[in-house]
Amino acid sequence: MLSVHLILFLLFGAVCVAGAVNLLMQRHPINSALSLIAVMAALAGEYLLLGAEFVAAVQVIVYAGAIMVLFVFVIMLLNAGEEERSAGSRVAWLLGIPGLLTGSLLVAWVLLRHAGTDTLAVGGNYGAGANYGSPPAIGQLLFHEFLLPFEITSILILIAVLGAVALATKPETPAEGGN
Amino acid sequence: MVPLSYYLLLSGFLFACGVAGFLIRRNIITIFMSIELMLNGVNLSFVAFAARWHSLSGHVFVFFVMLVAAAEAAVGLAIIIAVYRTRETLNVDRMNLLKL
Amino acid sequence: MPIGTYILISIIKSALVLFILLTAVAYTVWLERKVVGRMQNRWGPTRVGPFGLLQPAADGVKFLFKEDLTPPHVYKPLYIAAPLIAVIFALTSIAVIPFGGTLSIFGLDIPLGITDVNIGLLLILGITSMGVYGIALAGWASNNKYSLLGGLRASAQMISYELSLGLSLVGVLILAGSFSLRDIVEAQRGLYFGFIPKWNIFPQFIAFFIYLMSAYAETNRIPFDLPEAETELVAGYHTEYSAMKFAMFFMAEYANMITVGSLATLLFFGGWLGPVFGPPILQSLLPVLWFLAKVVVFLFVYIWVRGTLPRFRYDQLMSFGWKFLIPLALANLMITALVVAVQ
Numbered sequence: 001m002l003s004v005h006l007i008l009f010l011l012f013g014a015v016c017v018a019g020a021v022n023l024l025m026q027r028h029p030i031n032s033a034l035s036l037i038a039v040m041a042a043l044a045g046e047y048l049l050l051g052a053e054f055v056a057a058v059q060v061i062v063y064a065g066a067i068m069v070l071f072v073f074v075i076m077l078l079n080a081g082e083e084e085r086s087a088g089s090r091v092a093w094l095l096g097i098p099g100l101l102t103g104s105l106l107v108a109w110v111l112l113r114h115a116g117t118d119t120l121a122v123g124g125n126y127g128a129g130a131n132y133g134s135p136p137a138i139g140q141l142l143f144h145e146f147l148l149p150f151e152i153t154s155i156l157i158l159i160a161v162l163g164a165v166a167l168a169t170k171p172e173t174p175a176e177g178g179n
Numbered sequence: 180m181v182p183l184s185y186y187l188l189l190s191g192f193l194f195a196c197g198v199a200g201f202l203i204r205r206n207i208i209t210i211f212m213s214i215e216l217m218l219n220g221v222n223l224s225f226v227a228f229a230a231r232w233h234s235l236s237g238h239v240f241v242f243f244v245m246l247v248a249a250a251e252a253a254v255g256l257a258i259i260i261a262v263y264r265t266r267e268t269l270n271v272d273r274m275n276l277l278k279l
Numbered sequence: 280m281p282i283g284t285y286i287l288i289s290i291i292k293s294a295l296v297l298f299i300l301l302t303a304v305a306y307t308v309w310l311e312r313k314v315v316g317r318m319q320n321r322w323g324p325t326r327v328g329p330f331g332l333l334q335p336a337a338d339g340v341k342f343l344f345k346e347d348l349t350p351p352h353v354y355k356p357l358y359i360a361a362p363l364i365a366v367i368f369a370l371t372s373i374a375v376i377p378f379g380g381t382l383s384i385f386g387l388d389i390p391l392g393i394t395d396v397n398i399g400l401l402l403i404l405g406i407t408s409m410g411v412y413g414i415a416l417a418g419w420a421s422n423n424k425y426s427l428l429g430g431l432r433a434s435a436q437m438i439s440y441e442l443s444l445g446l447s448l449v450g451v452l453i454l455a456g457s458f459s460l461r462d463i464v465e466a467q468r469g470l471y472f473g474f475i476p477k478w479n480i481f482p483q484f485i486a487f488f489i490y491l492m493s494a495y496a497e498t499n500r501i502p503f504d505l506p507e508a509e510t511e512l513v514a515g516y517h518t519e520y521s522a523m524k525f526a527m528f529f530m531a532e533y534a535n536m537i538t539v540g541s542l543a544t545l546l547f548f549g550g551w552l553g554p555v556f557g558p559p560i561l562q563s564l565l566p567v568l569w570f571l572a573k574v575v576v577f578l579f580v581y582i583w584v585r586g587t588l589p590r591f592r593y594d595q596l597m598s599f600g601w602k603f604l605i606p607l608a609l610a611n612l613m614i615t616a617l618v619v620a621v622q
Contacts, residue, residue: 003180005181006181009181009185009186013189016189017189020193021196023196023200023209023212024199024200024204039216040219043219043223046223049181050186050229052230052238053396054238054398055222055226055238055241055242057398057404058242058401060408061401061405063215063219063245064409065411066249067248067249069408069412069434069438070253071208071211071215074259074260076418077431078269080208080268080269097199099199100196100199103195104192107195112184112188134397134398135398135401135458138239141236141239146236153243156246156247156250157249160254161253163254163257164253168256168260170264
């Protein structure tokens with residue numbers, strides 16, 4: 001039965017699948033980066049379908065709007081151009097794509113066998129109240145049960161910032177002996 | 180109503196594409212983007228199960244996964260820039276010697 | 280209300296708001312040329328129509344008829360897509376901005392604003408983050424070193440000031456208790472001491488200052504317009520663009536200005552709240568006029584600053600954002616949180 005939820009899920013899902021396959025197929029990294037951005041935007045739509053409004057907004061702001069900007073910057077600055085094919089990569093293509101398809105079909109068969117017996121289908125009202133997925137609810141959880149991981153990730157990000165700066169700065173060259 | 184297994188299917192497919200990209204592609208930035216694709220697939224599965232069990236811990240986990248992905252992207256791209264400076268190539272097949 | 284009526288009303292509202300926004304963009308350009316001209320002791324456009332009011336129409340016709348040159352060395356897909364991306368994200372953020380209370384006609388209660396989501400403010404921040412791509416990709420796709428440098432500088436500036444933009448808004452969020460823009464405006468109803476309106480600018484003047492600076496930097500306006508200054512990098516990221524694509528970048532910039540101005544009135548100046556009187560239809564439409572008046576005042580301040588100040592050098596700009604605005608925003612956040620927690 002065709003509900004709005006199913007149609008929207010299929011729409012966003014189609015964009016995700018197309019973006020993921022395009023990321024594999026494109027030769028230039030900038031096209032792969034743009035398809036990954038499309039996947040992330042479609043995933044934000046999927047999260048909204050699952051009632052996760054805060055997570056969807058954070059996905060767009062952090063993942064699609066900051067991390068991918070970093071990727072695009074690096075691709076633009078290094079300007080390395082299209083990818084070349086080597087012997088190893090040809091073998092990987094020949095074995096990899098059929099392998100991926102077989103694995104996916106196997107998993108799909110196992111999952112879909114149980115699809116009809118899902119007693120709780122997802123999407124629509126969750127019976128969890130209007131507060132589900134809202135920022136205050138997630139904030140409560142984040143600062144009460146998950147306080148320690150929160151503090152540790154703040155230290156992790158500090159280390160990442162310092163590490164990135166230390167790795168990416170050009171080493172100081174001694175002054176060239178000028179004549 | 181969309182059955183839970185549909186969401187898991189999509190999440191599994193994204194993860195599989197990420198793994199395939201990691202193994203097949205030769206440009207190091209594309210490999211890194213495949214890792215991000217894997218993380219996104221896992222995020223979808225977390226949120227789908229959070230909707231299934233009406234628990235917000237799934238959302239908090241997704242939040243942490245995004246934070247860790249951000250930190251990893253920053254450091255990883257800095258490493259890529261440093262490697263590019265010395266080896267002048269982004270093809271992983273050419274980065275196979277410890278010393279140039 | 281039934282779903283069919285809801286969809287029809289939403290379509291009508293979207294079409295109307297889009298039409299008004301595009302006209303407003305064109306007339307903001309006219310306002311800028313007039314005001315900056317007067318500040319520089321000259322007339323500005325006067326020939327085309329009374330007071331030059333038909334100048335935007337003439338400009339539109341010019342852009343449509345200009346030769347749309349695509350240089351041969353550009354990376355075509357992204358070259359064509361970049362202005363589209365810039366315009367799409369600039370025009371999308373108007374969808375969550377409410378500009379009035381509720382209009383009751385024909386027995387229906389229509390909230391004035393295309394939609395109202397619980398996370399409206401986060402959506403606007405997200406759309407602003409995505410708007411960086413238009414400029415970064417335009418700079419890269421033009422395959423020109425000036426464009427690349429201008430594009431990279433502009434995107435780096437935009438992502439740096441997004442942080443202080445977001446942090447300055449958290450103080451307002453703490454006071455209002457909700458991300459929904461309608462709730463934030465409703466929390467500003469009432470008066471302090473009987474005659475000062477309860478607008479958020481009074482407790483949050485530091486946040487307003489930070490927001491103003493970040494907004495100028497986000498929209499690439501003077502004093503932060505180094506990436507597109509003509510005397511600096513030829514013309515920055517839009518060097519290789521002509522005719523309609525160039526016009527689209529400018530439409531995006533002015534639409535961003537209007538969005539940022541609307542957000543400032545909603546968050547700091549009480550949105551559509553103001554004295555209302557008269558019959559019910561007037562009571563529904565007067566708030567919209569108050570909202571528009573406040574947005575026009577904000578735009579006038581934008582243009583006034585453009586006519587008056589010199590521009591920052593790039594390193595001054597970046598150190599201002601990172602070393603001054605972000606610590607100040609964090610301090611404001613902590614003080615606000617302490618005050619609210621103590622009460």
